[in-house]
Amino acid sequence: MxxxxxxxxxxxxxxxxxxxxxxxxxxxxxxxxxxxxxxxxxxxxxxxxxxxxxxxxxxxxxxxxxxxxxxxxxxxxxxxxxxxxxxxxxxxxxxxxxxxxxxRAMVFQHPDASLFPWLNVRENIEFGLRMQGMRKGERKAISDRYIELAGLTGHERKFPRELSGGMKQRVQIARVLANExxxxxxxxxxxxxxxxxxxxxxxxxxxxxxxxxxxxxxxxxxxxxxxxxxxxxxxxxxxxxxxxxxxxxxxxxxxxxxxxxxxxxxxxxxxxxxxxxxxxxx
CATH class of the missing domain: 3.40.50.300 (P-loop containing nucleotide triphosphate hydrolases)
Incomplete structure (x- = not known):
């Protein structure tokens, strides 16, 4: 036993x-x-x-x-x-x-190492989708879903430097989920x-x-x-x-x-x- x-x-x-x-x-x-x-x-x-x-x-x-x-x-x-x-x-x-x-997607301990500082919240979440060649309308529909799911509504235009540690981690999780x-x-x-x-x-x-x-x-x-x-x-x-x-x-x-x-x-x-x-x- x-x-x-x-x-x-x-x-x-x-x-x-x-x-x-x-x-x-x-x-x-x-x-x-x-x-x-x-x-x-x-x-x-x-x-x-x-x-x-x-x-x-x-x-x-x-x-x-x-x-x-x-x-x-x-x-x-x-x-x-x-x-x-x-x-x-x-x-x-x-x-x-x-x-x-x-x-398989990795979520790291420090989001600063994975988020792009020159992109805002929505752009960070859509980055992988854009690299796949997805159209803007489709990207927005997907990012809207995960912005809401991760509790980021109202923060879409903020840049990583404007976010708390917890909010940055939400962005990292939303970006990972957006790639399904x-x-x-x-x-x-x-x-x-x-x-x-x-x-x-x-x-x-x-x-x-x-x-x-x-x-x-x-x-x-x-x-x-x-x-x-x-x-x-x-x-x-x-x-x-x-x-x-x-x-x-x-x-x-x-x-x-x-x-x-x-x-x-x-x-x-x-x-x-x-x-x-x-x-x-x-």
């Missing part, structure tokens, strides 16, 4: 390591990733990920949770096609991932925000996910955020040789109440895993 039980609405559920998700949109088997530092006799091989097994269903809100340096972002980059694994299999939609694809990807890969996208704005954006992200039904893989090291957002939470071991060693099933209904007994039970169970001596010897 699993060392750590799954959790559903405050109830502990036993599970086996062999338990899997049916019809996965993402399938990862025995995946490994290593890097070489130095050259010649001084070369050192560093194994970041090893024996990662993971299946993610279409429409899931899946969390990758673990401490800094455990390989969460590396795994996300492999799924995005930005990097190539050194071992194992990685399939998206049944196809081998060997490059970035339009069905199947999968959103989110690398600690709320980590740079202040506590109040982060809470608002967490609520907004759940709303956007519930309306679009996109598959989301969300990286965080924040336990409360993981419980607030995730349907399943993949817990990663500390590196090197990191892997997804346990998956917790969180079936609390949305929107989730941080003050509820059930929420705090799940949060405490996760905290207990990271405080357990066993975790440091995985």
């Amino acid at each position: 699993s060392r750590y039980p799954l959790i559903s609405s405050g109830t502990i559920i036993e599970s086996t390591p062999e338990e899997s998700v049916q019809s996965p949109i993402i399938s990862i088997r025995q995946l490994g990733k290593s890097f070489q530092s130095g050259a010649g006799k001084k070369a050192v091989r560093y194994q970041v990920l090893k024996d990662v097994d993971l299946s993610i269903n279409k429409g899931e809100f899946f969390i990758l949770l673990g401490p800094s340096g455990c390989g969460k972002s590396t795994l996300l980059n492999l799924i995005a096609g930005f990097e190539k694994q050194t071992e194992g299999e990685l399939l998206v939609g049944g196809e081998v991932v060997d490059r970035p694809g339009k069905e 990807p199947d999968i959103l890969l989110m690398d600690e996208p709320l980590g740079a925000l202040d506590a109040f704005t982060r809470r608002v954006m967490q609520e907004e992200l759940v709303r956007i996910w519930s309306e679009t039904k996109k598959t989301i893989i969300f990286v965080t090291h924040d336990i409360q955020e993981a419980v607030l957002l995730g349907g399943r939470i993949g817990i990663m071991s500390i590196g090197p040789d990191s892997r997804v060693f346990e998956i917790m099933d969180n079936r609390l209904e949305y929107p989730r109440d941080l003050t509820s007994r059930e929420f705090n039970l799940i949060q405490k169970k996760l905290q207990g895993i990271f405080q357990d001596d066993l975790y440091f010897h995985l």
Whole structure:
């Protein structure tokens, strides 16, 4: 049996390591990733990920949770096609991932690195559509939809320098959604925000996910955020040789109440895993 039980609405559920998700949109088997530092006799091989097994269903809100340096972002980059694994299999939609694809889109932690400062909100959101050669009227119809969805109505003509951090992140999310990807890969996208704005954006992200039904893989090291957002939470071991060693099933209904007994039970169970001596010897 699993060392750590799954959790559903405050109830502990036993599970086996062999338990899997049916019809996965993402399938990862025995995946490994290593890097070489130095050259010649001084070369050192560093194994970041090893024996990662993971299946993610279409429409899931899946969390990758673990401490800094455990390989969460590396795994996300492999799924995005930005990097190539050194071992194992990685399939998206049944196809081998060997490059970035339009069905996968990344939302980064710092929107300033991805937004074009010389374009206003609407122009940033329409950028990918314009690159595809889409007509102005069609672009506007799509950008109107995602401006409204992301809560940007009335800010269409503002430039990034005129927006708060939370508003910039809304623009980045709207631009990604406008290109209609199947999968959103989110690398600690709320980590740079202040506590109040982060809470608002967490609520907004759940709303956007519930309306679009996109598959989301969300990286965080924040336990409360993981419980607030995730349907399943993949817990990663500390590196090197990191892997997804346990998956917790969180079936609390949305929107989730941080003050509820059930929420705090799940949060405490996760905290207990990271405080357990066993975790440091995985």
